[in-house]
Amino acid sequence: MRERDLVDVFMGAGPAAGLPPGGAAWRDLERLTGAAREQDAALAAAWSEAGLTGSYESLHALAAALVGHTGDARLGEALRQWFHAHAGLGAAAGALHTNVLQGDTRVDGPSLQARDVHGGIHLHHAPPPRRPPTPRQLLPVPAHFTDRTDDLRTLDALRTAQPGCAPQLVVVSGPAGVGKTALVSRWLQVAAPEFPDGQLYADLRGHASAGPARSAEALAGFLRALGAGSVPAAAQEQTALWRSLTADLRLTVMLDNAFSAAQVRALLPAAPGSLVVVTSRYRLTGLVVDGAGFHRVGMLEPAAALELLTRAVGGDRVERDREAARQVVSLCGRLPLALCLAAAQLASRPQRPVAALASALTRGRGPLDGLSVEGEAAVRTALDESYDALPARAARAYRAMALLPVRRYDAHLVAAACAVMPEEAEDLLDLLADVNLLEENEVDNYRFHDLVRLHAARRAESEETARQRETTLRRFVDGCLAAATSAEELLTPSHRTLPRSYAHPPAGPAPFGSADECLAWLDGHRYDLMAAVRLAADRGWDASAWQLADAMWPLFLRLRPYDLWVEAHETGLAAALRDGHRAGTARMLTSGGGGLCNAGRPDDAVQWFTDALGRAVEDGDERQQAQALHGLGQAHQLKDDPDRAEGFFARALALREAIGYRRGAALSRVCLGETVMTRGRLRQAVDHLARAYDDLLALDESYEASRALAHLGRATALAGDPEAGARQLRRALEDFEASGSVHWQARTMEMLGLVAGERGETAEARRWYTRSLALYGPLSPSDAARLRDRLGELPGADSS
Template sequence: MRSHEPGSHNELSGTVHGATIQAGAVHGGIHFAAEANSVRQTPWQLPPTVHVIDRLRELEALEQHRTRALREERPALAAVSGLGGVGKTTLALRWLHALRPHFRGGQLYADLGAQSTDGGALPEEVLGRFLRALGMSAQQVPATLAERTALYRSLTADRRLVVLLDDAATAAQVRPLLPAGRSVTAVTSRNRMPGLTVDGCYPVHLEPLDAEAAMELLADTLSDDRVSSQPDAARLLVELCAGLPLAVRVAGARLAARPERRITTMVHALAEERGRLEALAIEGDHDVRATLDLSYRTLPPRAARLYRLLGLHPGPEFGSAVAAAVLAQEGDAHERDATEPLERLHDASLLLDSGETRHRFHDLVRLHATRKATEDEPPQERAQAMRRIADHYLASATRAEEIIDPQHRTMARDYGAGPVVVADVGDDAEAALDWLERELPSLMAVIRQARAAGFPTVGWQLADALWPLFLRRKFYDDWNAAHREGLAAAKELGDAVAECRMLTSGGVGELGSGHHDRALAMFERAARLFMDRDDRLGHARTLNYRGLALQRLGRSDEAAELFQRAAAELPMHGDHRAGALARLNLADVALTAGHTEEAVHHARAAHTALLEAGDSYNAARATTVLGRAYLAGDRIDQAAEQLSSALVTLRGMAANYEMARAVGGLAEVSERRGLTRAAREQYREALELYSSVGRSHSGEAESARHRLRRLDHGESEA
């Protein structure tokens, strides 16, 4: 077969690219394929880049990955993930544009449209565009995905080019679009792309900007001196934008359009939380809410529901058990497994990691989730989800309370309808205390929300459950705030028993924070309520509390009288443990007054009774007082024995304040024995323990600091 003569009939009309074929006979079908090297066209498709703020670390990591790939003679592939508007495409463009001098084969770009309503671009469609951009005619582009992929890789095998696959949905969508040879490909997606790991992908996950970088971005957007001349307002503005670059750019663009407008104007517009997403828009363009709506629409139904309901969570972060709680339905164990929908939210960058099995929203995402809950969940569903969250925290805190302080008189708990999901709070006191401390911001948020949300019982009961944490770790501000709110809830309910509990427990917190008069007034009010109800036991318990307040007010004789009454009356009414605590208080009063033998007598009696009641924590406190009484009486060996015994028990309970008192006593023992180095170390440990519970300026801490200072100057006090 000869090649056609000019002007002869040609079924393949138009120009034929590539080599001609001359053959004597042809058997079978005739196939024409373009040679990979026969077409040369250099595309430069990347969108223009913009100035990048504070992403040097990520850019350096991407370059290191490319260098490794170059050294190993393989393509370089990186996936940049993160929340919509966080700057994924900006980072990728900055990196790829800088590579142009080294990649003369060209640049390919495709918006894969993961957030579009039609499901995004098909790989075969994108490959068709890429092949035409590389010089193939429409007739030369194969029909099937497999053929297009094979031809694409042939055409790119010996070319050095860069490819940006923007807004990808899945690894399966991306994989056919990866070039061959020693090219560089960047993929951006709101989802993480673990499926590309087998292709040698390097993952980069972008977080929002910190305050300084966000202010720099705002200044770059405004291109005037408003940020430098109004720094405080600028900082407030970027905080309201929560460091999201898109939000900062949108706010800056609105200000840039009005050079005479002060930054405070935009701050006021954003300060109203419910309208913040609407304010971050420019006539529908680059709308922050729209970007989040796109991510939300791609979620499966359970993940979308979890997203909405988690928007009702009042705290800054939460554990996986909270997600199980909001999805829990009566009798449906499957609904309590939130693992898969949580993963979907993380993959979509709508949730951020906040430690192992802990999660948090970006501030603007939280606003969006809350809005979606309002729009897409009936009021009854929202109310039930909020109650399930509150019940989860109440039940979990109560479980922690039982582990830490089994002797504490836990009052009845009232839960809403449906299953209650309890968190794993640990198996010992220290783990349970750590759980309570970690969750304290959320626990306090639930307490503050309870009355307005329609479950005031949760307010006072949750404050009650936090007693062991407050007692041992001395979070006085939260202690007082929780009990003030709990007291208001108890009054609203007309629950006198709950009101008395909030007055006494809350009064101890006020006492610890130095508000002695206020504490005494609360204890006396509780005493009157108990008398009104003819509750003799409750009234006898207030004797201890009132005595403590009087002792702190310097009215030691009156305090001792109340402690004596409590020690006598409480066992008569059946509370031997509280009577033993009164004896412990008497020991403390006697020790302060210098009556060491009286202190020893009361401390021994208190220790015995508390052990019989099974209260090892307060028994250890009695041992500490006994050791200090021996120390005051120059019985050094007995003091060392008692203080060491107390410390062993207290270390297992993570009771830092009481540990500090025992360690401080042992430091004095060491100092008396002339063991200066050991004394210094023990005083330092005591001061660290006092500091850990916010008591670094207490009388005990000041005494330890004074003694340590004397030792450091070569002096000693006998």
Template sequence: MRGDERSGRNDVSGTVHGPAVQAGAVYGGIHIEGAAGPGDGRAPWQLPPSVPITDREAEQGALERHRERAEREGHAALVAVSGLGGVGKTAVTLAWLHSLRPRFPGGQLYADLGAQSPAGPAGPDEVLSRFLRALGVPAAQVPATIAERAALYRSLTAERRLVVLLDDAATAAQVRPLLPGGRSVTAVTSRWRMPGLTVDGCYALHLEPLGPEAAVELLAAVLADDRVATQPREARALVELCAGLPLAVRVAGARLAARPRRRLTTMVRALSEEHDRLEALAIDGDHNVGAALDLSYQGLPSGVARLYRLLGLHPGREFGAAVASAALAADATELLETLHDANLLIDAGEDRYRFHDLVRLHAAAKAEADESAADRATALRRIADHYLATATRAEEIVDPQHRTMPRDYGPVVTAEFPETPEGALDWLERELPNLMAVIRRARPAGFPEVAWQLADALWPLFLRRKFYEQWRAAHAEGLAAAEELGDERAACRMLTSGGMGELGLGSHERALEMFERAAGIFEARGDALGYARTLNYRGLAHQRLGRLDGAAELYARAAEALPACGDRRAGALARLNLADVALGRGLPEEAAGDADAAYTALLEAGDTYNAARAATLLGRAHLDRGLLDEAESRLSGALATLRGMAAGYETARALESLARLAERRGQPGLALGRYREALDLYAAAGRADSADARAVRTRVERLERAAPD
């Protein structure tokens, strides 16, 4: 029973592309043969490249001894590497993990968990979605809930020899769902020690800053000339001012490397003179990292320095080159390369960058100091408009009928992505942390309209890929923004779209409250069409709550009111929902009449997807009436249409009905095959525990018991 003015449903499976491994109810182990996942046959190799390190042999030896002990004892290896920001946690861990590649052919997974991100740490549900896709699970088949994602992840990794790096973790609770199955190696890096992981057999390694000799060796490697050898005293003074932190040594070294004729004494004197200015960037009272960053900043060309400052305003963890161009209002490609060469940006791959967290703080401080409040606000708005404009373009590609309200953005630089529904959804998912960060930042920054409009643009992603927690958070902030603006239409959109997310989360009472609140606003405004649409929404909530009489009454009112207000398609969806309720109440003749009327109207409106759904309901009604030939004709036609659209959940419903038909005709083998396929599709759509799936599972078990040995 799914009614929605945009798509006609509130829980829609995404598009399925390519082969997939699907699981319904699983009893016992799942074994995936070979090194690659169930998708394209290739193992993921996601680890970032390693960088030279010095004097970390003891730490790497300790990590390797723990791994070898875990191997002998027959269990997975889990390590946590902690220490100050800039101490080299990720560099040491990467060097060790890269050395393991020959022993772990199942691949490498990597996630930046963003403990220091202004947008907040990455959610395990988001990371699991990316890991599953890297392991070959099509995006449309990633389960909806974190528990289902974690279970599928453990199943897919049970027989792999896999390496996983969870970088910049915030808590043990954030890490635990991301631990793979089998005998994999998982490394966690964090600024904090993580005693909570000891219960999982974790080996904890805390990194201290480099000693003077090792830091001097690192400086020599960065400079790649003879200055350290010819000026040993100055080199030692320089690394001491860097507090032994590899980040500070590298930044200072990069600055010197760009000036091969400059003596180390000049850098030592400059650091000594400036380190007291950087209280805000101190690490446990140490000012020297900030001084090194300040010196690097001062040596940048003016245009590069301005880009550096403006990127400090970016609210998310990672950004693409198009964001930089939007912030600067000019092509930033070459300037980004200069920042990268100066070790002030980290190459995140695929034309994307991120700051080390200390560098980001420095860039933000420089923006505060060197840009006017008006210029900072303008640049931040350009960044927000970039995301809003690109998300709107993605929305148009995936769901061209959705956007019915204006979007407020001027001429902006937009990101490029494959202009297909799958490509657009992939972009929205990849940028979701940044999009959420912009939504949270928009209202305090003075442009609340961006918050609700961006939440609205994310509708196709939320509907198809089931990021329910982000769905809830985005619409809550969007609603607050709409209310701050006094924009009742926007508030109603946030209430109805947000309420659909609450239905997906199982919060049916909360969804009903939101729909009823929207209905009250529409009624007070005299908006008959808006009010009529809420009848369908409210019917959905009543149906989910088991109040079939109330749902039927609301759907009947919607079926009458919506065409009268000029929306025949929405009225047909109400008739479709009425048919579903009638079937649930054991009234197949009534269901057949409503389903047939809905089918005709939806075809006339060009909505082939929902017309196929109506055909499924009509076939089920014929089946319940004993009209088997008519049922087969309707169900087979619906199945062909839905398969062509890769609509997993609705395909499963059609298959389930055809399986029942096969049972009625005395074909248990055919029925069992169709039931099993339906179960796989329910699981792929994240509905493995739904009432529909449970009913199918019961029928499968009955047929399996009755089958001859």
């Protein structure tokens, strides 16, 4: 298929006409998609349904099926252009554009039943899904960027030489500080119009003291940037979702500071229209099997190096002492990072002669010393000069920041570590950026160059005592704990029941005020918070470790980072046990057990919930016993053991009713009703689910009530009243569409398909399965595979 032909088809069908079956546009589309429909049962089913009805609904389902088909990655772009051109097609088109084409995958799935452990969670107030913004993550091009014309030309040539059957891959290598990141940022900024679906960036931390970043960390960030609200726990599923979401996109992906070919390979997208550029100190020749082109960046030419210095300092000043300027260029080894540091020193002290800087950089060493280790010594002497000129408070912040286990800095983190107010921290960050000791990633967000961070860490090691360094780290952990707890109090107030202890309570306010700001802060600092959990555990600050894992509950509940959820609670559980805190241990077991269920580890979850139950019995805590019993029911349900699941849910229900925990009892009834339905006791299932629905509505738990209603609709249909069951399912679907729960929309559509199929309404079943598949496609590969199987099992599927 040719993309231009598809675009002509979609753009040629006006908003009033749509794509009427039998029309010219329909015949063109039929011709262009013939081979694809023969390969894909879901696409064939969607085509058949659209041909029968010609409705907008069926056409939108067809469009979604086309996007889900990866045989021709250009289909999605053609559809995107069509939807952009005809935005007035109505709410269904908008919803499809948001939820399918843009991959909005917020999940409020069955695993959310774990929320009853703590109660009071209200996700149903969330707004409907919005189209995620096109990611624009590239770092800004430094103002001092100079020349590199030959390098840019070479990169263009590498792109031209690569075939279009796979994502283009370019590796840019060179010594630290040579300007690889600036060069690639400039190149990709110029190329941005060719990649309308966005620009992704990840720092792979190839030379960080704590070791390189895990590929899964970068991959999770990319998936969220493309709209995946929940990232699978298993690496294989993450990779499958990444390939699905990028199959029809034209993206640029910058993988900065890579350590190995394996680290990069896991992050390659699926689309042949995408461009991946890797920077590394190593050549990474192992990527040759992936079709990579290679370019090594060298030092600036003498004239370009002198131009960089002149632009930063001022032409008149350099002209007055041109020989000294050439000496500075030579002493800096023509390395851009060293030159920028030297230029910042001159710019900040207008009266200082260039010759004085040249003398300071020499410091009695011969010229060979300034060029050793690929320019690293030149950077070191320039950094010494910059550091010596800092005010004492800025020098202290510089040292403190290098100790923190984070890669990005904002005023809140710096304020906590330095025991200052956020306003002062902002001033310190600005000052360090002014002299090029920090790079500004985005507004109010900064980072160190690797060599600068190393210099700052060495200064901290030599100028501060072990106790001072430990105090800085403890303040950082306390700052993370205080901020996460503030978010917890606002987002999940019923969960905020356990104590918090601080060695150094932060002086400043929380960095947010609204619920949206809380969630955004937790999202943006998820890896900083996890680093704080690990640090606290490693240092023996056990109370801080488990309390921080507990305070991160809204992050785990709302954003579903399953890998971090499990790791935080494994670390927190060990810390709570060492701390001897019974309530903290219980919380880690129950909250962590829910994470293990979500991560697909039900056997481990059984062990955790069993431990929690035993401890709750010892403590005489009936509410905690009920929570553990309910969790055991969930775990055994995932283990496909309905007998034991039913028993645990029944015990949890009885205990919750006895202690008057009405919300928890209703949620246990939902699970119990679902379980007995799978065992064929349909009237009992209807009774449980109807009671749960009424109770949840009375408690204003509309989201949970909608889940109960969906299960009730399925049970009602199986019990012999498919018309009433379908009505209940449709009502639940309307609720989920209003609340933005994409997962439950897909699941309810699948239930409607099952009901239709059981009534012999094959076309209706196909329609619901196709719509469900369209939503599951970018959300869950395993669920999507199940829907494809359902479509393939429908009568007449092979011939449609």
